[in-house]
Amino acid sequence: xxxxxxxxxxxxxxxxxxxxxxxxxxxxxxxxxxxxxxxxxxxxxxxxxxxxxxxxxxxxxxxxxxxxxxxxxxxxxxxxxxxxxxxxxxxxxxxxxxxxxxxxxxxxxxxxxxxxxxxxxxxxxxxxxxxxxxxxxxxxxxxxxxxxxxxxxxxxxxxxxxxxxxxxxxxxxxxxxxxxxxxxxxxxxxxxxxxxxxxxxxxxxxxxxxxxxxxxxxxxxxxxxxxxxxxxxxxxxxxxxxxxxxxxxxxxxxxxxxxxxxxxxxxxxxxxxxxxxxxxxxxxxxxxxxxxxxxxxxx
Numbered sequence: 001x002x003x004x005x006x007x008x009x010x011x012x013x014x015x016x017x018x019x020x021x022x023x024x025x026x027x028x029x030x031x032x033x034x035x036x037x038x039x040x041x042x043x044x045x046x047x048x049x050x051x052x053x054x055x056x057x058x059x060x061x062x063x064x065x066x067x068x069x070x071x072x073x074x075x076x077x078x079x080x081x082x083x084x085x086x087x088x089x090x091x092x093x094x095x096x097x098x099x100x101x102x103x104x105x106x107x108x109x110x111x112x113x114x115x116x117x118x119x120x121x122x123x124x125x126x127x128x129x130x131x132x133x134x135x136x137x138x139x140x141x142x143x144x145x146x147x148x149x150x151x152x153x154x155x156x157x158x159x160x161x162x163x164x165x166x167x168x169x170x171x172x173x174x175x176x177x178x179x180x181x182x183x184x185x186x187x188x189x190x191x192x193x194x195x196x197x198x199x200x201x202x203x204x205x206x207x208x209x210x211x212x213x214x215x216x217x218x219x220x221x222x223x224x225x226x227x228x229x230x231x232x233x234x235x236x237x238x239x240x241x242x243x244x245x246x247x248x249x250x251x252x253x254x255x256x257x258x259x260x261x262x263x264x265x266x267x268x269x270x271x272x273x274x275x276x277x278x279x280x281x282x283x284x285x286x287x288x289x290x291x292x293x294x295x296x297x298x299x
Contacts, residue, residue: 006228019250026087033194038183042183046177069178095249112161113165245272
């Protein structure tokens, strides 16, 4: 087995694990507040990353802290909307709508840094929008759960664009530690204002969600993604990450008794198709043109 094949399989595992985290978080939110869950997830993750940074960080970089604060605020907004969405609608629905982040990235990059938008991104966006309409049960408006999930996707797309711009300018471990602790600090403050503190209800769903999201969803997946993406292409990674909502939908259906109508399942499939069109269209066209040129040269 080649190194690239191993990297591809590792990224598939990352996408599947991320999808699995939706249901336990949704279950824990039945007895714990949104900001309580966010605080403990990122506080514990931040402590672990700090221990790693002390060993592996090359130097302290003040720019990493500055960029980390910006990214932390944006990522907190994304997770907050996602976590509120999980309180109001199915975890599978939230996962599918969050997957729209991949479609939004080219447009936000164009708005922030004047990057071009391919025709495939536009087509993929239209397909995904119609999919969202069907997933929301073919209504003209969205419920609060679906709306919050959509806002989560917007903020995560913004995070993805900014992260790609900042990460080349600073020290990685300091940046990640700052992001985690910024989310924890904001969640701590919001928990005291809106949820009477950060003391959780120490029930089984809470511990299950914390173990899965901290150990697997944050620490394990972060390191695996960072290590393995060096050996495969970004386009293939995007393809693998589209498995996240599929994983979440499977877990929600078989383990969470979440039932979607046939039209909602069709809408979820359209969202995934829109993501794939947006991410793979330009790459496949470029590959086809390259092969055509090579074939013409051979004659």
